[in-house]
Amino acid sequence: MNFHDLHRPGDPLLLPNAWDYGSAALFAAHGFPAIGTTSLGVAAAFGKPDGAGATKAETIELVEAVKDLDVMITVDIEGGFSDDPAEVSDLVASLAALGAVGVNLEDGRPDGTLRPIGLHQRIIEAAKGHGVFVNARTDTYWLRTGDDVRDRVAAYGHADGIFVPGLTDLAEIAAVAAATPLPLNVLHQPGGPTPAQLAEAGVARVSTGSLPYRAALREALATVLAVQGRPAPPTLTYADIAALLPRPR
Template identity: 80%
Template sequence: MTGSPLPRAVTFRDLHRPGDPLLLPNAWDYGSAALLAAHGFPAIGTTSLGVAAVYGRPDAAGATRAETIELAAAMRDLGVLVTVDIEGGFSDDPAEVSDLVAALAALDVAGVNLEDGRPDGTLRPIGLQQRIIAAALGHGVFVNARTDTCWLRTGDTLERVRAYGHADGVFVPGLTGLREIEAVVASTPLPLNVLHQPDGPAMGRLAAVGVARVSTGSLPYRAALRGALAAVLAVRGEGAPVPLPTYGQIADLLPKA
């Protein structure tokens, strides 16, 4: 399917400026998205971990397709650009992924994240992921091709980034070394998205090596959980600092696939 990009997608694309990166906060429900919108963020993403946790589903297991669409529909009236984490597209069938992205486009979604990591810790074969990315294109939605080489510690990052060159952008979560980031930037004409890490490079340093987008991922959700636990423990008279829970700690609380 081919077609002209929707105005929202064009605007979203324009926010990806190498050297002046878009800070993309990630919401997990309508309330968190509304709060972020009220504080002036022009674009908001969703976090698959947060959505999975809200609905009591496992993350990254293809279990939240309906819930992801429901949240996208709810965020439609917030007056901000919305990009949706669709994990691996909730299917290995390119036609089904195409139908999903078309449905999200009808909800005025401006972008999607489409990852190659699988629940068993492997990566999709490159050829299949290329076909899935191609199926997601053509709906007027910015397709951010995520590779989990760093996240899962498997595969060749530069090989995957180059293989996904037909996407609109590329996302490498877990990539934190400035030299490695600079090498990825140099390897592709696509805007590079990295995941903010509390102990990683600051925005200014990421901008200096050409990053175009910095996502917060599950960090806001995990910080919210820390705040909620600290508040309740304080009522119980326990005032000790509560550490930020890791992704793995939250994922371990969720039902298994």
């Protein structure tokens, strides 16, 4: 079965997201057929800001490290680490040569705006043709830009999949899934819709994003605090981790 075949509306692929060799190997050892990378985890591991296009080399390094694991790898490349379609094409080609089966390409920018639709369409097109699954992510909900998500979903119809992180309302999820022939990917949210509810809404892929990384850091901190008899910390949010990282230059 290839990576595309794992995307079945109504029977979604659960995609754990890894940030280093150990986490990828652990997920692979527990039978997950595919894993993704998490840009936050990779950025934090190398002391760089997330979502700022600062971790291209580190992302490639991670794929090189995990390429021999018996698992499919799809790679979070933020916005492609460039606004130049030719550079994005070269990057995706290099990742495909390492064995990556997919990439995530987001339209969100570090300043909280969205990449212009026409430019992101060209970026998606540049990533195509290298034999990988191009998952077009739109950050309309993530960044709360007020843009109509269905306009973006329609515009990215030449991708292989659509990813809308931050989308949690089941009726809206079902509407978005029905509005595109492409498999819909959503982000798992603790306390949000269950896998069964997402399946019923037509979701084809559920990503864990930075949640496993944040859970690992919380558990590490809780372990150390327990030595001192101190209480465990609350769940760490994306903002908690991002606040620890250097600011984009």
